[in-house]
Amino acid sequence: MNAAVTKRAVVGLNAHPNEVDRKRIECSLGSRRRYRYVSPSVRPVKDGYLIESPCCSRDIDKDGRVIDVALIHHDAVCELWKLFWKDHARGIWQFHSVHRRLSAVNDEVNADLDRVFWR
Template sequence: MAAASGPVRDLMQHRLERALRERVRYRYVQPRVLREGESFRIQSPCCSRNVDPSGGMIDIALLVPSAAQRWCLSARDHLNGTWVSRFKDEPLDALLDVLCIDNERQFWP
């Protein structure tokens, strides 16, 4: 995937932040979208206190661009300190829906 320029990257970050405001879980906290090269890492305060008893910021998801306007979405395995791929080569809108609804609590522990 070709590297996106600054304004395009800023637009993508804004799009992700806007989508996260519409999520189902933990609507009262403010997640952060951080750029990591071409990828976006999403952090959120740990409201459940399942991962961080003090409620600090934890990694919850990683969006990595794939080929042809597709993306991969990974969840954080906090016990092992690794990313676990959950969805591959999907449209961004579909992955944002999965992330914001998160019925199985894969992302918002």
């Protein structure tokens, strides 16, 4: 089997979600700048991870229930990470950015310069 065929076969394998990267994301959330007093969680979803947290400001959920914060999707074909924020008013995920490394995604969510994740 030649190298090109082998690479396509490996790319076809779904490496995400996995427990190591889920834990890596979860640990990185300790470095976030906003709403440090809540305890977010990271759940595996198809091809990625969902970050959830009790509603920080109560603007989205007046009772402070758990809400979606960010969706991280791994595109195995392009070998990229796609980051989405939740438009709670419309109930849909909105594209935010694309990154080559998971650490860059974590940095983006933790900094939240646009204030779209931690609201």
